[in-house]
Amino acid sequence: MAAKKILMLVGDYVEDYEVMVPFQALQMVGHTVHAVCPDKKAGQKVRTSVHDFEGDQTYSEKPGHNFTLNANFDEVEPENYDALVVPGGRAPEYIRLNEKVLEITRHFAQTNKPIAAICHGLQLLAAAGVLQGKSCTAYPACGPDVTLAGGLYVNIPVDEAMVDGNLVTAPAWPAHPRWLGEFLKVLGTKIEHKDMVAV
Template sequence: MAAKKILMLVGDYVEDYEVMVPFQALQMVGHTVHAVCSGKKAGDTVRTAVHDFEGDQTYSEKPGHNFALNATFAEVSAQDYDALVVPGGRAPEYIRLDQAVLEIVRHFDTAHKPIAAICHGAQLLAAAGVLKGKGCSAYPAVGPEVTLSGGTYVDIPVDKAHVDGNLVTAPAWPAHPEWLAKFLKVLGTEITL
């Protein structure tokens, strides 16, 4: 297996588990992961939020960790990366307003490189216009955005993941085992025990 170079797009109030777990897990299997945030540089941090499912009509939100970025957004060239990861939380809602962020997402789509998005990460994909004709899972409240952007919202259990070609999506962090396993398969990563 050749190690891949993976770009992760984050922002303040990214979901804690959805940034921390894939960032560490993808490195654990040998990939390089660069986490970047528009307007920030390597060594800066973004604040995270912990979203939980506690029986309310929607998820609850609590302060998470400060997550350190390990690359500088202004220095990133999407062409240098093999795959893209878009965590959820509140960050996708506003980083999708940055045209440079949208262009990065469009590069991965146009080049048919693997893209993994979870939860509210689909908001960024919808804004970039890359879901037309594709099946995409997301947090259920994001389903209308998937549909309005020309995609097909895939309603699956919170612990499952969906693959449509190079796109791997899931509703929320309880899907991490399946979402990451399916993303690794799309990346061509083989893990033998």
């Protein structure tokens, strides 16, 4: 299968792991990933936050790394991309106020291109109106957003992922191995492990 061109929608205080890990892992297997943020250009940075689970009633939040964008938001033409990734953190709750972000998201849903969303990323998909009839998961606090948007929210373990057609979702970053693995399958990416033969 040919390498894919993937768009990642981010903003300030995107969750650190949920932007860094897929951005690097998808490139590692040969895909092109363009990370963009409304009102920012390639070379500019977004701040990230680390959401951790430390036994409190909700996650704790700490400063993360600065993440460098590698494409210009204003130049994004969604028809030129094969798939969409929406990380979580605090970014989805405010980038969903940008009409172009919603239009971009709708393009991927309407054309049935692969979409991977994790944690609070489902807030963006709900705002774009693309969850109708879709079974999906999210950070549990986003479950009502999914339900109100017509999606079927499913509460699964934090390290699991689920697939409904073109949509791959997970509750939070502990699910990265499953979430990214399932996304690669939807993308048609095959990774083979071959036994080495000693000579």
